[in-house]
Structures are given as C-alpha cells and as structure tokens.
Amino acid sequence: MPGLRKQIFLGTFISSKSRQELQYLHDAAVCVDSHGKIVKVDVDCTSAELIDDRLLNKLGWEKSEVDVHVAKPGQFFFPGFIDSHVHAPQYPNVGIFGKTTLLDWLEKYTFPLESSLKDLAKARRVYTACIRRTLANGTTTAAYYATIDVDATNLLADLCLSLGQRALVGRVCMDNQDICLDYYRDESAEASLEKTLQTIQHVRDIDPSFELVSPILTPRFAPSCTSESMRGLAKIQRDMDLPVQTHISENKGEIALVAKMYPESSSYAAVYDDHGLLTPRTILAHAVHISEDEARLIAKRKSKVAHCPCSNSVLTSGAARVRWMWDRDITVGLGTDMGAGYSPSILEAARQTALVSRHVAMGIDEADPEHERSKLTIEEALYLGTRGGAAVVGLEGRVGGFEEGMEWDVQLIGLGDVNEEGFPADIDVDGGNVDMFGWESWEERIAKWVYNGDDRNTKKVWVKGRLVHSRR
Numbered sequence: 001m002p003g004l005r006k007q008i009f010l011g012t013f014i015s016s017k018s019r020q021e022l023q024y025l026h027d028a029a030v031c032v033d034s035h036g037k038i039v040k041v042d043v044d045c046t047s048a049e050l051i052d053d054r055l056l057n058k059l060g061w062e063k064s065e066v067d068v069h070v071a072k073p074g075q076f077f078f079p080g081f082i083d084s085h086v087h088a089p090q091y092p093n094v095g096i097f098g099k100t101t102l103l104d105w106l107e108k109y110t111f112p113l114e115s116s117l118k119d120l121a122k123a124r125r126v127y128t129a130c131i132r133r134t135l136a137n138g139t140t141t142a143a144y145y146a147t148i149d150v151d152a153t154n155l156l157a158d159l160c161l162s163l164g165q166r167a168l169v170g171r172v173c174m175d176n177q178d179i180c181l182d183y184y185r186d187e188s189a190e191a192s193l194e195k196t197l198q199t200i201q202h203v204r205d206i207d208p209s210f211e212l213v214s215p216i217l218t219p220r221f222a223p224s225c226t227s228e229s230m231r232g233l234a235k236i237q238r239d240m241d242l243p244v245q246t247h248i249s250e251n252k253g254e255i256a257l258v259a260k261m262y263p264e265s266s267s268y269a270a271v272y273d274d275h276g277l278l279t280p281r282t283i284l285a286h287a288v289h290i291s292e293d294e295a296r297l298i299a300k301r302k303s304k305v306a307h308c309p310c311s312n313s314v315l316t317s318g319a320a321r322v323r324w325m326w327d328r329d330i331t332v333g334l335g336t337d338m339g340a341g342y343s344p345s346i347l348e349a350a351r352q353t354a355l356v357s358r359h360v361a362m363g364i365d366e367a368d369p370e371h372e373r374s375k376l377t378i379e380e381a382l383y384l385g386t387r388g389g390a391a392v393v394g395l396e397g398r399v400g401g402f403e404e405g406m407e408w409d410v411q412l413i414g415l416g417d418v419n420e421e422g423f424p425a426d427i428d429v430d431g432g433n434v435d436m437f438g439w440e441s442w443e444e445r446i447a448k449w450v451y452n453g454d455d456r457n458t459k460k461v462w463v464k465g466r467l468v469h470s471r472r
C-alpha cells in the first residue's frame with residue numbers, strides 16, 4: 001500500500017494467546033511499517049516520550065516519519081474480526097425471514113434479491129453498505145459469496161479493495177438445471193466454469209498477488225451444482241491453488257436432498273470429497289448435523305468449518321457442536337452468514353456462539369462431563385472470531401494477533417466513558433450499552449464487551465495499516 005506513514009500504537013493490546021487464554025499487553029508499543037506490517041512489539045513503554053529516547057533509536061526511524069496513536073484510558077487494541085462466511089448481496093434482507101427454513105428461505109427471499117443485483121447500480125449500493133457496515137463492526141477480513149453475475153461479483157472485489165477490507169470474493173456457481181430456478185442459474189457447467197475464470201482474472205488484474213483481495217471458488221452447495229461443475233472447480237482449485245467455499249449439512253431437508261441426488265456417495269461430506277472439493281483450503285459453512293464419519297473425513301482432508309450461530313437459530317437449522325468439532329481436530333471460525341444471520345457483527349456471532357454452546361450442553365445429560373465441556377467461554381468465542389477465523393481463511397500467522405511479522409488488521413475498542421485516570425465519567429446513553437463502574441478487572445471488561453458491546457465500542461479500524469473506519 002503506497003503512501004502509508006510509519007505508525008506506533010501505544011496502550012493496552014489484547015489478543016488470543018491460545019483457545020483458552022487471552023494475552024494482555026499493557027503499556028506496550030506496537031510499531032507498524034509503511035507496508036502495514038508489525039515490525040516491533042515493545043512491552044515496556046509507559047509514555048509517548050519514551051518513544052523519542054528509546055524506541056525510535058532501536059527502529060532507526062526519524063520522529064518526523066512516524067504517526068503516534070495513543071489509546072485513551074480504558075481503550076484497548078484488539079485484532080480485527082474475521083467473518084469466514086458471509087453473503088454480501090443478501091445484506092438488505094437481514095432480519096427478514098419470517099418462519100422459513102433453509103430451502104423455502106432461499107426461494108422466497110434470497111434468490112430474488114441476489115438475481116436483482118445484476119443491476120450494477122443496485123449492487124454498488126448494497127455492496128458498499130455491506131462493506132462499510134462490517135468494517136464499522138470491526139470485520140477486517142470477510143469471505144464473501146457474491147452472486148452468479150460476473151460484473152456484479154467483480155464490482156464487489158473492486159469495492160473491497162477501494163474501501164480497504166481484506167476479502168475473499170466468490171462468484172457463486174449454480175448450474176444444476178433440475179434444482180436451480182430458471183431466472184437465477186448458470187446456463188451450463190461450462191458457462192459456470194468460464195464465468196468463474198473471468199472473476200479470477202479480474203481479481204488478478206486489480207490485485208495481482210492477492211495481497212488484499214483474493215478469488216475464492218464458490219460452488220453454492222451440492223444441490224445447486226452438477227458433478228461436472230464441481231469436478232471442474234476442483235481442477236481449477238488444483239491448478240491455481242485457490243480457496244474454496246461452500247455449505248454443508250445445514251438443514252435436514254437439504255441433507256435428504258443431497259442423499260437423493262448423490263446416492264453413490266456415502267455422505268454429504270463424501271459428495272464434496274468424491275468431486276475433489278474437500279481440500280485444506282476449503283471452508284465449509286455450518287456442519288450442524290455432520291456424522292462421526294464426516295467429521296473424520298473433514299479433519300483428514302484438513303478442510304475448515306465456518307460456524308454461523310445466528311443463521312442456524314434464525315433458520316431453525318440446529319445447534320452446531322464446536323467443542324465436538326475441536327475434539328475431532330477440525331479448525332473452526334465464525335461467520336455472520338448474512339442475510340440468514342441477522343447481524344453484521346462477529347462480536348454478535350461470538351456472543352451467539354457462547355449461547356448456542358449452552359443449548360448444545362442442555363441437550364446432554366448433566367451427569368455427562370460433556371455437558372459442562374460443551375459450553376464455550378468468552379475467550380474461546382473471541383478466539384474463533386480472530387485466530388480461528390484466520391486459520392479458516394488461510395491467513396494464519398498473518399492476521400489475528402500482535403506478533404512481529406503480522407499485519408496491522410486491528411480495531412480500537414472503547415468501553416464506557418472514562419476520564420483521564422481511567423475512572424468512569426457520567427453514563428453516556430448514546431455511547432453504547434457497556435457501562436463501566438471502575439472496579440471491573442480486565443477479564444470482566446472483556447466479558448461485558450462480548451455480552452453488551454456493539455459497533456459503538458469500535459472506535460477505529462485498520463486493515464494492513466490503513467485506517468478504514470473511524471467513529472465520529
């Protein structure tokens with residue numbers, strides 16, 4: 001990214017040390033070079049003045065070439081969220097679902113809206129709103145499904161790049177003439193693959209090394225694709241080493257449909273595997289009802305799962321078992337799955353993850369140790385939204401923490417209103433739902449953020465060192 005100045009961030013930095021534990025760095029300085037990369041983390045930096053004496057000398061940087069950002073008392077830096085499963089064209093429909101479940105929801109609400117986005121002016125409006133709203137909620141990376149339309153999909157990639165959101169952008173493949181509706185489908189398997197290649201080429205043209213925006217192969221789900229298109233996509237995946245995203249085992253009716261369509265495959269996961277689509281770069285959304293055999297196969301292929309708790313509750317799909325998948329060595333991240341998911345926020349997804357895990361627990365006898373184990377902690381939910389998601393979208397080690405060598409994809413969080421000493425000022429009803437009383441430990445502050453926070457607490461957001469959102 002040309003034109004970025006060097007930056008030093010001072011304050012408290014909180015990130016996942018492991019699934020179970022958050023790391024708190026207080027009075028720290030994180031130094032970011034002009035490419036948006038973290039080059040130094042200094043943990044003993046109590047004031048801005050120290051930067052002159054010590055840090056700048058160590059870095060060999062001139063004061064005049066550096067911007068210094070100091071977090072206010074009570075604020076902290078947190079890694080940007082990763083939305084590992086989201087449909088940008090469905091954004092206008094968030095909250096609009098009535099009592100539908102997956103298959104009738106697709107027909108009633110989703111396909112008409114997606115198809116209407118071949119109108120590029122409408123697509124621009126919807127995609128701009130989706131990107132700006134998710135950035136405002138701290139989402140620095142999103143794995144997007146677009147629509148079947150090449151131009152509108154390419155526009156989504158353009159907008160991610162210009163608005164500064166890291167993204168994987170997929171043109172949706174739907175070529176099964178028996179299942180897909182006439183008004184919204186690819187003409188043939190061949191056309192589906194050709195259009196996919198057009199979007200890959202477009203992304204290559206605008207971001208040649210896929211630094212910020214990458215194409216992602218997107219067979220919508222097994223019912224919407226033919227064997228021919230799935231095999232063709234698998235070949236493109238192998239030839240170009242690209243990521244893949246699709247849906248799996250979300251809804252019982254869907255599972256029955258897949259079993260009927262692919263009787264020769266032993267399970268839903270096996271359908272993808274039999275077509276060469278279960279790869280280490282494959283993101284499978286939902287996995288609510290997968291069997292032991294399917295979990296074993298997914299883990300063996302090192303494919304990843306995007307857990308979408310809001311969507312699974314909205315569409316009455318079921319409660320995915322995150323601990324159970326972790327126990328079977330499956331890497332899991334979080335997805336909003338808008339517009340089935342009603343919220344653009346991964347913080348909301350983290351909260352719903354914690355709650356859905358309690359519903360999983362309620363389905364297990366209290367005497368069984370799994371009852372207690374199923375419940376996820378706040379630390380685990382935040383891990384899923386940051387480092388877990390990074391591993392799911394193939395950015396492990398690049399984003400999700402504050403280590404040297406990582407990129408500055410970060411949000412600045414402010415909780416309540418505090419005065420210079422860090423004590424609460426008067427309650428500010430416009431500033432968000434998180435009220436601080438001054439006696440909370442850092443662990444308690446994070447808990448209050450997860451359960452009552454929202455975009456009003458997300459003060460600033462950076463991607464690869466660039467400021468992409470700032471709250472007025």
Ligand SMILES: Nc1nc2[nH]cnc2c(=O)[nH]1
Nearest residue numbers: 087220221247311337340
């Ligand atoms: N939640 C969800 N599941 C799907 N399965 C196939 N398409 C979709 C979709 O758009 N949303």
Ligand SMILES: [Zn+2]
Nearest residue numbers: 085087285337
């Ligand atoms: Zn989805």
